[in-house]
Amino acid sequence: MIDAGQIIAIISILATALILGRLLSPYLVRVFTSAPQRLDRLLNPVEGWIYRLGGIDPARRMGWREYFISAFSINIIQMAIAFLILLFQGVLPLNPQGFPGLRWDLALNTVVSFATNTNLQHYAGETTLSYFSQMTAIQFLQFTSAATGISVAVAMVRGFVSGRKDIGNFYVDFVRTITRVLIPLCFIASLILVAMGVPQTLDGYMTVKTVEGATRSILVGPVASLVSIMQIGTNGGGYYGANSAYPFQNPTPLSNIFELLLMMLIPTALIFVYGRLINDRKESRPILIGAYGIYALDIAIAFIPAVALSAGMETRIGGFFSTLWTVTTTAMTTGSVNSSLSSMNPLAILAGFVGMLVQASPGGDGVGLMYMLMYIIMTVFLVGLMSGRTPEYLGMKITGGDVKLVMAAFLVHPVIILVPTVLSYATGAATSVITSSGAIGFTQILYEFTSAAANNGSDFLGSLANTPFFNISTAVVMFVGRYAPMAILLALGGSMLSRRRTSETALKTSSVAFSTVLIASIMLLVVLTFFPVLALGPILSFLQGHTAAGVG
């Protein structure tokens, strides 16, 4: 249960996130509309140099196909480079611990995981990756994956802008997102994190003598910079295997709140950016209400049980913040964790599932907005007819073609979550990695694939899942779960370009009434699709009176 003070804490964190997002949004709009900025003097030459180096014509306007192919190929190239770095880190520099190269399937899983903004980690960073790998392969992909998500979302939104003929240029969006959004934000965030006690060093691990006289190795490294991008980029992949439960990644309750806010920053800001880009700020309202409404619903589900955490829990941050973190990290599909999921109450896990399955509350950087637009079009079509008009969004009629794209995007999740879950049991791969049988074990497997499909990255299994089956299957799920919806929803945005609009829209999508219907239909569609498996997993665990770890 939750007390009044905690409710106030939640409300103030959410309110702060909303305010920060609102404050950041005008700046982001200037970035994406290439409006003059104070940073131009500094960054225009740098960006110009990058364009020249890459042979990019920044004035080129792209259709959705070209935009997607550009984004996709850049991602593939980055994956290939990162794959080679991980494979050969043993012979590469900045490896004071002398870690060997990764096995190919783990390397594949890791690069796909980071390139797709998932950051599912089948390894413990501090005992597997060199500084070089952390900084190049891992941190580099954390920047590019977040930038890809944000760029593609902005491109989709441009399709909804009245009078536009193109959805922009991927390379320009991508470069500007990194240079003007992610790097400045991470720089500021890193400084604050260092001030809060997170290490940032390239020296080797320190060996110190404890008070009792024993020798311990202190695992330091370039942690602060990684933590800032992992949260701001809704990546979630930590420096340490224990992620933000590890004191150096998240030293104090204050850093805990700060990191929560970092996760929520860009997804929230993009909602405001949406209204500004389409020149109709009130259309941000249903997305805001929808996203934060479902987020609040998740928090409510998670806090139903009397005991937030069970025995063996991480006590440094406490049950309240651990549960709030779990809900937030899934709602933003970040995937960083500050406590072991195994100690969570099944209903907190259920809330996590909802966050990942909805993937838009408010969801990961960019992708969350794209999913929410998909849900809005779906809802407008499903219920809009009841207003007595052909359903319209922003004055544009929703056609059979749009519905086809939305249904296709909607189909991705059930296919890539349910099919591999069944396959993992059918092949026996599941039973060899789960730590418990029955509902708890099933929850662990279902969570693994849901997290992979939603590009979240939090998991129960961690390095236990470092088996060829799970490395490859989750890599495929992450890949499809990232690029298939991206392509489909970009196509949807592209199809909206220069579509005939009516000036008077009868169905007021910006109304609170519609926003409520939106939340209801998102929940209905997700529940209808996943209720049976959720019943077999977290719901059954709850009914059996277990925590996810199986401790009663």
Add this chain to the structure above:
Amino acid sequence: MADVHADTDRQEGDGAVKVLIESVLRLNPRSLLSNPVMAIVEMSFILVLLMAIYPQGFLPVANPGERGFYALVAFILLLTVWFSTLSDSIAERQARNTANSLRKLEEEVPCKKVVREGWESRTVQTSSSQLKAGDIILLEKGDIVPIDSEVLEGIAMVDESLLTGESTPIRKAPSDQLIGGSKITSDRLIAKVTTNPESTYINQMIRLVESSKRPRTPNEQAITVVLLGLTAIFSIVIISLLGLSLVLGLGVDLSVLLALYVCLLPTTIGALLPAIGLSGMTRLHEKKVIAKSGRAIETAGDTDTILLDKTGTITVGSREATEFIPLNGYTERDVGEAAFLASWYDDTPEGRSIIRLASDKGYIPRDLNALALAEVYEFSASTRISGVKLYIGGSLTLSKGAREIGQRLRFRKKFAESVDQPRYMAQEEEIIKGAPDVMKSRCTDIPPEYDGLVESISSSGDTAMTISREGRILGLIRLRDMLKPGIREKIQSLKMMGIRPLMITGDQPLTAKSIASEVGIDSYVPQAKPEDKHRIVLEEQSQTRVVAMIGDGTNDAPALAAADVGLAMNSGTQAAKEAANMVDLESNPAKIIDVVLLGKQLLMTRGAVTAFSVANDVAKYFAIIPVMFVMIPQLRELDVLGLGLHTAVISALIFNAIIIPLLIPLAMRGVRFKPSDTMTIFMKNVLIYGVGGVLVPFIGIKLIDLLINLIGLGV
């Protein structure tokens, strides 16, 4: 009386039997292919039937001891499909019946067919529907041309004003084309029929919409995509549940899984979707309007701007005298009596209303008898005046107007008592009424307030008419446009639903403004010529509005073709009818409003049944999921309805099936709605069909469960 009753009973009985047979024939899997949801239900039926026949073949997901249960499940599944085909058959029967009654409605025009017998030829009376191409017909002055034909002999003047809006009769000579519906105003013609009645436009249209291979409208296509998408999602869910159950040994029975599958599929909307579209068409037919496609009706629902011709739509098209205004020191009685005399021979609605007003007020002229000898000035477009010249006490020259005196005698008698002794003064007296501007030039003593008064009358939406006696202005008559009954409420409901009515009229701006504000219209185009409509349609569309309009004349055709919804009057020209996407057989322009509301209702019905169908799934999950995993008894805690395994499956399936026939009436008559703003309608429907769709099945399934236990059906 009893006989008649028996007869109708038998007819209905025959129809019903035919519908039943037809619906059973449609169970043929091949005819279900166009409805994938129902095809899957039928496949599930076959699977469960096989389980009932040979359960051993389905181990380990079947139990040989459950054959009775399997048979029952199979039966309900078949019933579900049959309910769906039944709704199709009922809707189609209704559509056929209405289409047939429309055919009968096509106007029969009597005509004279020329039959040649050797050298002789004679004419036979027949009617337009009996004619066929190549027949020779005789047309004389006053006849209506029964059907499109070509002149063979003779020259005549033909009035095509009804069809083209061109008021002057047109001269027709051999090889000229005659349009069905036009009127011969002089002489006679021999003409050859050029079209067959059954290939007339209306007939072709009825046949078009009647055919069962009606193409899906864009909206139906989009809903079909959603249904296919949901079907795909539930297929994946069910297949993975089957896989999990097999691998983990959860003990799920295949028949239960298939029952869950069918319950989750959007069977309700899948079954009713064709019927909803067809009955939308039928409801339009019942209003005697034919649409060329279902798409036209849907577009009507999206209308933003509706062009309303003032005359015929907002006003009945005639004016009514409401006031006599004396001028130059005359009394109201002077004006009234003079108006009475001037209008005595005026048979227009205006003229009759002047007589009515004068006699209501008791202004019966003394010199009524003089009317018998009066000379009549008939109204003509060139003079724009009408009136009489009385010979009071003069010679008995029989004027042209006096010939019709016989018709007037009865009226005269009625007021004879109040007539004083006539004064025989043997003088000529001219009493003229006419348009104020014309009268101004005919009269000399124009009072200074004349123009202002005329202006104020027309600014209040009325028309002024000046009355004079011997060139002296007596006063004005106020004529008011008569509004169509109920038009104000209709305009109000249009506006509430966000549709902008735009009034088109040939009136002066002030008159137009006054009428518009009287019925609550904010936008109007005064002094509009028919050609302006096209420009207005394009202007509205350039502001991305969906435009609906009515039209009848040939010069309306471009506008009708450009408008998103064009409703042509059946009395109109062929060109107008071809350009429009709907035709009103009763030629009632006000019907455009009904058509728009009907379009809205059609869209709403489709949306409501879709939302209801999807929302129903929640309850079905809660009925079946808790009990289906035999090996996981803990899940039974979710069994909020308190059902057992068998009754849960049977109750949910029965509910799923029975909801289809229960909603057939809704599909047929459409969702009822009170005109109000779109968001109110929307939220109301969301509450009824969305929230209701979640709650109703919980209650329904529990009731069916109680009923099953009550009658002790051993399942």
